[in-house]
Amino acid sequence: MGRVACWPAGRKDIAAHFAIRHRVFVEEQGVMVFTDVDRWDRDPQTIHVVAASGNRLAGTVRLYRLDDAGLWKGDRLAVLRSHRTSTVGLQLVRFAVATAAAAGGTIMQASVQVQNTNFFERLGWTCSGPAAPYHGLPHQPMQIGLPGATTRAGSDPGDTELHLATEQFAASPLLVAG
Numbered sequence: 001m002g003r004v005a006c007w008p009a010g011r012k013d014i015a016a017h018f019a020i021r022h023r024v025f026v027e028e029q030g031v032m033v034f035t036d037v038d039r040w041d042r043d044p045q046t047i048h049v050v051a052a053s054g055n056r057l058a059g060t061v062r063l064y065r066l067d068d069a070g071l072w073k074g075d076r077l078a079v080l081r082s083h084r085t086s087t088v089g090l091q092l093v094r095f096a097v098a099t100a101a102a103a104g105g106t107i108m109q110a111s112v113q114v115q116n117t118n119f120f121e122r123l124g125w126t127c128s129g130p131a132a133p134y135h136g137l138p139h140q141p142m143q144i145g146l147p148g149a150t151t152r153a154g155s156d157p158g159d160t161e162l163h164l165a166t167e168q169f170a171a172s173p174l175l176v177a178g
Contacts, residue, residue, distance in 0.1 A: 002054025006095035024078035058083035070106030101146040
């Protein structure tokens, strides 16, 4: 596998960000039928994050501010199947928390597939209400306090050998709602 790096998606990797999400949520899990893109993807303040393990893109998450009082939301955490036993998901969650904290956030919320609740609890998140269906799957509302949340902030590795893997995502049409 290799070192995991996380960074806000730029112009060169935003298409791969959406392709990973499409592969996980539409093709693999069938959580959404046509696309997982929603209004938050059109908001210029939404932060789309990508992660690479070694020189391969491996996962994504997005985060955005919900109000001016410091409430943030993290969602669309997607890790490609071949990287799910690595630390990619862990690094993406830590990066999202650290990014929101650095922007003055006080609390981050997430709606987590129930089977992933323990993973988030090990990272310091707590349940914040009863599980409820979301696109037909039970999701657990969770939250974490952001003051004092720290992590190694990742950055774009700038590696010219970073494989955005045209072939890796060729079977996943990029469907962006306008």
